[in-house]
Amino acid sequence: xxxxxxxxxxxxxxxxxxxxxxxxxxxxxxxxxxxxxxxxxxxxxxxxxxxxxxxxxxxxxxxxxxxxxxxxxxxxxxxxxxxxxxxxxxxxxxxxxxxxxxxxxxxxxxxxxxxxxxxxxxxxxxxxxxxx
Numbered sequence: 001x002x003x004x005x006x007x008x009x010x011x012x013x014x015x016x017x018x019x020x021x022x023x024x025x026x027x028x029x030x031x032x033x034x035x036x037x038x039x040x041x042x043x044x045x046x047x048x049x050x051x052x053x054x055x056x057x058x059x060x061x062x063x064x065x066x067x068x069x070x071x072x073x074x075x076x077x078x079x080x081x082x083x084x085x086x087x088x089x090x091x092x093x094x095x096x097x098x099x100x101x102x103x104x105x106x107x108x109x110x111x112x113x114x115x116x117x118x119x120x121x122x123x124x125x126x127x128x129x130x131x132x
Contacts, residue, residue: 003081006039022069035078061109068103082131088120
């Protein structure tokens with residue numbers, strides 16, 4: 001089954017470059033988070049919506065495979081989709097693509113955490129439906 005991907009265009013800026021002359025590992029991680037947040041907002045789930053729900057997704061784990069170097073001025077697409085769901089968590093996949101080539105691949109485990117208790121809580125069916 002092919003899952004719909006959300007895409008966010010990105011251009012590597014001078015501030016993204018590390019002492020080795022390519023995009024820093026921390027920037028790749030920022031891009032993984034940026035595209036996840038943009039995807040959520042595009043579906044009507046911004047921070048205010050999560051506040052109203054009484055729970056929010058937080059990162060439990062990131063795994064990133066760095067497959068190619070990116071330098072200043074290069075254009076990319078960050079592509080993301082939710083691959084699988086559990087009761088209170090999900091796995092979101094992200095690919096950073098330059099000119100049709102994947103330069104980084106990530107898997108992030110997100111847990112739904114209650115603001116009131118600070119503990120994991122069931123992801124509402126309406127939210128699952130939005131991202132599926």
